[in-house]
Amino acid sequence: MTPAYSSRELLIATIADLLDGVRHVAVGASSPIPAAGAMLLRARNEANGRDDVRISILGSQQHNFFTNGGVELFDCAAQGRIDAFFLGGGQIDGQANINLLGTGSYPRNDVRWPGCFGSAFLYFLVPRVILFREEHTRRVLVDKVDFVSAAGMTKGVVRRGGPYALLTNRALFSFDRTRGRFVLRSLHRRSTAAEVRANTGFDYDSPADPPPTPGPDAATLAVLRGRVTQELAETYSQFAAMLLGERDAQQT
Amino acid sequence: MTEVVSLERLARQIRSGMKIAVPADYCGVAMAATAAIIAHRPENLHLVCVPVSGMQGDMLIGEGLVGTLETSAVTLGEAGGAPRFVDGVRTGAFHLMDATCPAIHSGLIAAQKGVPFLPIRGILGSDLLETRTDWRIIDNPFAENDPIVIVPAIHPDIALFHAPEADRFGNVRVGRRRELLTMAHAAKATLVTVERLSDTSLLRDESSAAGVLPALYVDRIAVAARGAWPLGLWGEYPPDNAEIARYAAMARTPEGFGAYMDTFARRWREAA
Numbered sequence: 001m002t003p004a005y006s007s008r009e010l011l012i013a014t015i016a017d018l019l020d021g022v023r024h025v026a027v028g029a030s031s032p033i034p035a036a037g038a039m040l041l042r043a044r045n046e047a048n049g050r051d052d053v054r055i056s057i058l059g060s061q062q063h064n065f066f067t068n069g070g071v072e073l074f075d076c077a078a079q080g081r082i083d084a085f086f087l088g089g090g091q092i093d094g095q096a097n098i099n100l101l102g103t104g105s106y107p108r109n110d111v112r113w114p115g116c117f118g119s120a121f122l123y124f125l126v127p128r129v130i131l132f133r134e135e136h137t138r139r140v141l142v143d144k145v146d147f148v149s150a151a152g153m154t155k156g157v158v159r160r161g162g163p164y165a166l167l168t169n170r171a172l173f174s175f176d177r178t179r180g181r182f183v184l185r186s187l188h189r190r191s192t193a194a195e196v197r198a199n200t201g202f203d204y205d206s207p208a209d210p211p212p213t214p215g216p217d218a219a220t221l222a223v224l225r226g227r228v229t230q231e232l233a234e235t236y237s238q239f240a241a242m243l244l245g246e247r248d249a250q251q252t
Numbered sequence: 253m254t255e256v257v258s259l260e261r262l263a264r265q266i267r268s269g270m271k272i273a274v275p276a277d278y279c280g281v282a283m284a285a286t287a288a289i290i291a292h293r294p295e296n297l298h299l300v301c302v303p304v305s306g307m308q309g310d311m312l313i314g315e316g317l318v319g320t321l322e323t324s325a326v327t328l329g330e331a332g333g334a335p336r337f338v339d340g341v342r343t344g345a346f347h348l349m350d351a352t353c354p355a356i357h358s359g360l361i362a363a364q365k366g367v368p369f370l371p372i373r374g375i376l377g378s379d380l381l382e383t384r385t386d387w388r389i390i391d392n393p394f395a396e397n398d399p400i401v402i403v404p405a406i407h408p409d410i411a412l413f414h415a416p417e418a419d420r421f422g423n424v425r426v427g428r429r430r431e432l433l434t435m436a437h438a439a440k441a442t443l444v445t446v447e448r449l450s451d452t453s454l455l456r457d458e459s460s461a462a463g464v465l466p467a468l469y470v471d472r473i474a475v476a477a478r479g480a481w482p483l484g485l486w487g488e489y490p491p492d493n494a495e496i497a498r499y500a501a502m503a504r505t506p507e508g509f510g511a512y513m514d515t516f517a518r519r520w521r522e523a524a
Binding site for chain 2: 029030066067068069070071074078097100101102106107108109112113114115116117118119120121122123124125147148149150151153154156157158159161
């Protein structure tokens with residue numbers, strides 16, 4: 001029997017699964033769920049005697065070993081030393097282009113978001129980029145982004161990095177780089193294939209009967225609720241407190 | 253020679269039309285100096301955010317002092333979007349040069365090395381290449397079929413930041429925030445505010461000398477205790493999140509922003 005788990009715990013456990021096999025994962029600022037997924041993978045690998053996982057969390061003292069300033073993450077990625085990274089976006093389209101800049105036309109956008117950050121660079125150079133955006137609506141998952149901050153595909157250009165998966169609060173997609181299309185991999189509990197289709201603004205491939213996203217098993221949940229929550233508290237104290245609250249709610 | 257001056261005199265080095273490089277919120281932002289700059293109102297500044305900005309950029313924009321904004325993002329982090337920046341974009345209040353973080357680092361590194369441009373991986377396929385007509389794509393001259401982006405050197409007139417400590421000879425501790433070195437090397441002049449001044453040379457101890465910006469690059473230093481507040485300073489104090497949230501809420505309207513800035517100015521005047 002699968003134990004009771006929260007939606008956040010499912011996302012964290014799914015991220016840990018998506019990261020399986022990486023040696024070095026970098027996590028951007030203000031990304032507690034990806035950071036938790038990376039920490040879960042590290043703890044699990046340690047418990048199972050598998051390869052060590054190195055995690056660089058930007059904005060953390062304890063989980064950041066860079067000594068060459070802000071440029072080192074980018075240099076590290078360009079040297080091929082970072083295997084996985086996370087990107088989000090106010091808009092994500094069917095070709096896995098992401099928009100972190102705004103809606104409408106540049107420069108006087110209707111809605112302006114902070115900006116592109118390092119996306120235009122890292123998307124090209126990090127082999128396993130996981131697109132993570134909890135909101136799964138036609139507002140976010142669009143047919144065509146208004147501004148390409150970073151391109152999912154670049155015809156005729158050899159690149160090491162690019163989209164690997166898209167994880168939302170409804171479903172998990174993988175990205176087929178040869179065909180340039182998302183493929184629905186699994187549905188989270190309580191979502192249906194029809195509902196995912198209705199809330200996705202781009203076309204994608206899907207098996208006739210998509211399987212459910214596997215929930216975390218008891219051992220995974222124990223590590224997540226114990227060690228990982230403690231590790232998270234250093235950088236994301238509010239988020240760690242929220243996870244603890246959810247844990248208590250699941251256990252009563 | 254590095255001069256130790258008052259905050260006000262340091263701020264007066266920044267004149268209308270200058271290109272000013274400032275660091276990201278985690279790196280040591282000269283907020284007390286920002287209040288002093290706002291007091292003497294240089295106009296049409298070209299702000300280069302290394303590689304992003306937050307409250308400082310938002311304040312300078314809100315005060316109408318920014319003519320050109322070169323940045324990879326402006327955000328108040330956990331407190332949300334930068335309200336004066338967003339409003340300024342909507343009204344077209346300044347010329348925007350959107351970038352991506354490593355491109356700003358590369359532009360400064362080119363200036364540091366005295367070369368006109370630097371090649372940089374990635375970016376291909378991004379609409380940034382449409383808007384940044386000063387960025388080009390060339391063919392790698394050493395290989396076949398390898399298009400690569402080049403970005404021009406960024407030469408700031410001034411690099412401005414806040415650090416924990418300087419010595420009276422003008423050397424400044426930057427620790428592992430080495431983008432501060434790059435900014436200073438690239439800029440014509442560097443202005444630094446510090447928590448404290450020490451009598452002992454920071455270069456005397458070999459184990460810490462590597463984390464020091466030597467006086468060679470430093471033009472003016474002013475002492476400003478808690479000079480990054482409400483932002484934090486590495487190794488010294490955390491950001492005042494409640495105050496940043498208060499700013500984020502008040503700056504949503506021009507009137508609220510004005511009221512916030514009045515108290516902000518008064519606080520620094522009284523501290524000076």
